[in-house]
Amino acid sequence: MSSKYTPMIEQYLQVKAQVPDAFLFFRLGDFYELFFDDAVQAARELEITLTGRDGGSERVPMCGVPYHSAETYIRRLVEKGYKVAICEQMEDPATAKGVVRREIVRIVTPGTVMEDKPSETPANNFLAAIAEKPEGFGLAVCDLTTGELYATSVETLEQLKDELIVYDPAEIIGDERLLARVRKSAGLYLAGAVPSVWTEQDRALLEQQFPSEERDSLPPPSADAVALLLAYLRETQKRTLAHLSAIRRYDAERSLWMDPFTRRNLELVESARDRSKKGALLGLLDRTATAMGARLLRRWLDKPLIDRPEIERRLEAVECLVNRSAIRDEIFRILKEMYDLERLVGRIAYGNCNARDLVALRATLERVPALKACCLSSGSATLERLLGGVDDCADLRDRIAEAIVDDPPVSVREGGMIRPGYHERLDRLREASTDGKRWIAELEQRERELTGIRSLKVGYNKVFGYYIEVTRPNLSAVPEDRYERRQTLAHGERFVTRELKEKEALILEAEERMVELEYELFSDLREKIAGQIPRLQKLAAAVAAVDVLQSFATVSAERRYTKPVLTDGYSLRIEGGRHPVVEATLGDRPFVANDTLLEEDGDRILLITGPNMAGKSTYMRQVALIAIMAQIGCFVPARRAELPIIDRIFTRIGAADDLAGGQSTFMVEMREIRAMTARATRRSLVIIDELGRGTSTAEGMAIAQAVIEYLHDRVGCKTLVSTHYHELAYLEERLRHLSNYSMAVRESDGEVMFLHKFVRGAANSSYGIYCARVAGLPEEIIERAYELVRGYEAKAAEFEHEQAVRETAGGRDARDANDAPGETVVQLSLFAEPAPERPKTVSRKERQVLDRIRDADLVNMTPLSALNLLFELRQKLLESR
Ligand SMILES: Nc1ncnc2c1ncn2[C@@H]1O[C@H](COP(=O)(O)OP(=O)(O)OP(=O)(O)O)[C@@H](O)[C@H]1O
Ligand SMILES: [Mg+2]
Missing domain, CATH: 1.20.5 (Single alpha-helices involved in coiled-coils or other helix-helix interfaces)
Known part of the structure; x- marks a missing residue:
């Protein structure tokens, strides 16, 4: 029975069966072709013409893109959330017997794009893998372009979702059910992430890729997630990825924890209004000179520290650079001349770098000694430690300098990359080619003399190669014995000589061999450097950190921020604090600085009233932002700040205030309050902006009060609450650690002026009706x-x-x-x-147990003391029976 389709289409169908969920770009000569449904859909998505091709018994829908411009088309499909499998010809069609062998060489997915975008953004492009085990959930996140790989384990789905959102991944892989659960609980947050069902893990790859000490200590859920990720990468990338050389595992509890809502509400990395980085804290703080610095800054802001010595080390460097502007400027200048080391290394490992990338690497490495010198002379112990001992990879720099010319072409397949003197055989080939060319250049003169034809010309074209051209009137003078006729033109004839053809063959062969050899030499060098990737990555990490520190110093100096004093105590004392972003947007208008005082024996909760537009929200956010800025190691917008280490920050906003987010209903708010009451500790900072709106006044007020009481009596965290329920001011008498504050206004002749000054005592009116009048x-x-x-x-x-x-x-x-x-x-x-x-079901002893658990300082607890505590608690419970 004869097959229905042509052999080529049969082959296509076989390959396509391997990638049912991807567009198959099937290489046919100079084009990538798509067939059947792929073609119909791609033609629509890419706005290219749908044609057809005879497929044997039927006509098959087809569309195609030229291979040299395929990248843009692939990117467009991937940006729309599709996957693209690239199928290449694996043998030379000229010599192949039958249908040319074809194979998928790579599958491009949203999380594995390697190609630069036209406007190359420094931002990360993350692929996340999630896994579930009895012990909990595992998360592995990698950026293929930079080689970053993060892994962590968490206990609940909620935490997994929160952690995922921090990375804003382009693609999430995992088991179908788990993916669905995560997406459901994330609401709108992970909308941009493409889910890819993937369940295969590769333990062998895990062992191959990482040293035992790194993988053995991974908790099982993280190990699963990493193994999942590696299997997916092997399946889609079909190559070794040497730049994924280290697993950066971390404990989400070891940094200042914030939920996604809080991050968004505080506008840390993007503004609420237009989701841009510019109106966010990140935009304000980002004065980095390199892309790696910009990415690291984002990571630091995502995970503020809770380890005081570590924060103080950063602050020490920032202080030093704030005070020494000459060194700071010099560091900035040097960094500006450095390229994106991480991405260069990524391309080298991936195998898609060109000679220009190596020149960029060399240029970057050349700047390292100067940067090192700056750091060593800065007087900062932190900078000294960061760069002092770093391997500057001078050997790699020298190797590239020896091998690669200063201005190589983009293509690696056309020669012109390797420096003369680098390789003897290449030099000889080059000589042969130049000699040949010189001989031909001189041929014209020689032949003119020999034949006496003054208009004789030597030329070259692709079809005939080199030739001698003689015009018609001079044809009689052609030496017939030596000249061989090749082509007749209207105005004359073209000839070759044996000698000319010999030389030509020599030149062409030399050139072909040169190009091949250059590619070989280039590939050798690339391999050599690929073998040194961990060294380069360490250097890149150090440079990135210096960049972020100089960025902090630059902003701090410009905006007159001060160095915060961090303590292990409870008290938070801010004198003359400002909201960094609002201050920056006010321009010339002065920002009114305000104090904040929260103390263990004094106020822990500030209940803030005041009219609309008075500055309540601004004030509360500024306290959180100051704490965060301090804990990432930056100076803070305040005259003086003495700050405790905050472990978690929660913010809640009344439903009506969050319309921009589009999702916050009263119910969501209440759920978030539940999460907050469950997770807040004494060391946390809670900000509640108009809690309880969105339901009836009495109920809203009741909920607000109950929450405040709970935080006051049970949690003991630092809390800022703003409210329009002025009645709640009574709480001051009831709750020992709560005081009333308000935003001052001046009233005269029916006019209200906002002073933005934070003052003791409740506001006596909310001026709501006044605002209504102003509104007309x-x-x-x-x-x-x-x-x-x-x-x-x-x-x-x-x-x-x-x-x-x-x-x-x-x-x-x-x-x-x-x-x-x-x-x-x-x-x-x-x-x-x-x-x-409390409800009668809990006895006093049991209460004590609960209090002990709540107050336990888990972060600083050793396993042994944890065990002791557990023993003691159980003892108490047994007694209480
Ligand atoms: N300390 C300050 N100094 C100068 N301007 C300020 C200050 N605080 C706030 N503002 C200005 O006042 C505007 C309103 O502030 P904010 O949104 O904090 O008021 P609010 O009291 O929360 O209002 P509402 O009750 O309507 O939510 C800000 O956008 C800012 O321009
Ligand atoms: Mg407000």
């Missing part, structure tokens, strides 16, 4: 609103009086009355008790 609401509405509000206030006063009377009559009864439904929060606050009564 009809006077009739305004008048009526004032009238109503006066009515409410009178009622509230009456109510309070009644309650006070009842309280004196019998406290207990009055308190019980509070539990009755329908009572308002205002009254609750009148019957202050240091701690609300």
Whole structure:
């Protein structure tokens, strides 16, 4: 039975069966062709013409792109979230018997793009792998272009999702169900990440790629995730990836933890309004000179430190560079001349670098000694340690300098890369070719003399090679014995001689061999450098760190930031603090600096009231930003700052304030509050901006109050709360560690002026109606609103009086009355008790156990002391029976 399709189409179908979920770019001569459904879809996505081809018994839909411009098309498909499998011809069609052998050489996926984008962004392009084990969840994240590979394990799906969001991956691979669960819990956050179902792991590759000490210590979930990632990379990239040389494993708990909502709300890496980096803290702090520095800065901002000595080491370098502007400028100047070492190394390892990349590497390495000298003379112990001992890879620099010319061509297949004197045989071939060319150049003169034809010319074309051209009137003078006719033209004839053809063959052969040899020499050199990748990566990491530190110093000096004092205590004392980003956007208008004081024995919770637009949100965020800036090792916008190490930051915003995010409903907010109450510790900072909006006033206020009480009594964290529920000001009397503050306004002649000054005491009005008037609401509405509000206030006063009377009559009864439904929060606050009564199910001993767990300093605990604690707790529980 004869097959339905032509052999070529049959081959296509076989290959396509290996990659059902990818576009197959099938190489046919100078084109990549797509067939069948692929062709129909690609024609639509790429806006190219759909044609057809005779496939045997039927006509097959087809479209194609020229191989030399395929990269742009591939990128466009991948950016749309598709995968592209590239199938090449594996033998020379001229010599192949039957259908040329073809194989997939690589599958490009959103997470494995190696090609530079036209506007090469320094940002990372991450591929993430997730795995689930009984012990928990594993995450491995890699950037193929830079060779970064991070791995961690977490306990809950929630944490896995939070960690994933930090990386903003282009693609996530894993088991189908797990992928679905993660995406569901991430809501809108991971919308840009393409999920790829992948379950194969490769342990052998894990062993091959990493030394035993690195992989053995990986917790099982992380090891699974890394093995998953490696198997996927092998499947899609089909080559060894020497630049994935180290697993940077970390513990998510060992850095200042923030949930995705908090990161977004504080506008750390992108602004809420247009998701740009510019309006975010990252944009403000980024004065890096290199792409590797820019990427590292982002990583530092993603994971602020909680280890005081480590923070102080960074601050020491920043201080030194702030004070020594000449060195700082010099460092910047040197860094500016360095290329993206990590990406260069990535291309060298991947095998897609060209000679220009090597020249860029050389130029970068040439700058290292100067950078080193700067760091050594800076007087900073940190900079000295960073670069002092670093291997400057001078041998690699010299090798490249010896081998590669200063300005090589883009292509590695056309010669012109290798320096004269580098390789003897290449030099000889070059000589032969130049000699031959010189001989031909001189031939014209010689032949003119020999034949006496003054207009005789020597020329070259692709079809006939070198020839001698004689015009018609001179044909009689041609020496017929030596000249061989090749081509007749209208105005004359073209000839060759035996000698000319011999020389020509020599030149062409020499040139062909030269190109081959150059490619070989280049590949050798690339391999040699590829063998030294860990050295280059270490250097790149050190340079990147210097870059970030100089970036911090530059911003700090320009914006008059000060060095924070970090302590192990509880107190947070900021004098004259500013919001770095708002300050920067105000331009010439002065930003009003404000103090913040949160102390163990004093205020732990500041309840902030004040009218709209007074600066409440700005103030609260500025405290968080100052803490974060300090913990990444940067100076802070304050006159003076004494800061404890914060372990976690939570921010919550009233539903109505988060409309821009488009997803925050009251329910989501409540869920987030739950997460916060579960995870906040004494060392955490909690910011609540207008909690409880989005439901009825009474309930909203009740929830707000209950949350505040919980944080006050149970958690003891530092808390800033803003509210429009002025009634909550009563809490000051009830809660020992809570005080009222407000944003000051000046009122005169019915005009309100925002002073943006943070002052003690509750605001007496929210000026909501005033704002409504400023906004231009009809006077009739305004008048009526004032009238109503006066009515409410009178009622509230009456109510309070009644309650006070009842309280004196019998406290207990009055308190019980509070539990009755329908009572308002205002009254609750009148019957202050240091701690609300807990449900009876927990005994005092049990409570003590819970408190001990809550207060335990896990971060600084050794396994042995943890065991001791566990023993002690169990003892207590047994006693409480
Ligand atoms: N300390 C300050 N110095 C100067 N300008 C400030 C200061 N704080 C805030 N502003 C300005 O006031 C604007 C409003 O501030 P913010 O959003 O913090 O007010 P708010 O009290 O939270 O308002 P709302 O109650 O409507 O949420 C800011 O965008 C900023 O331009
Ligand atoms: Mg606000």
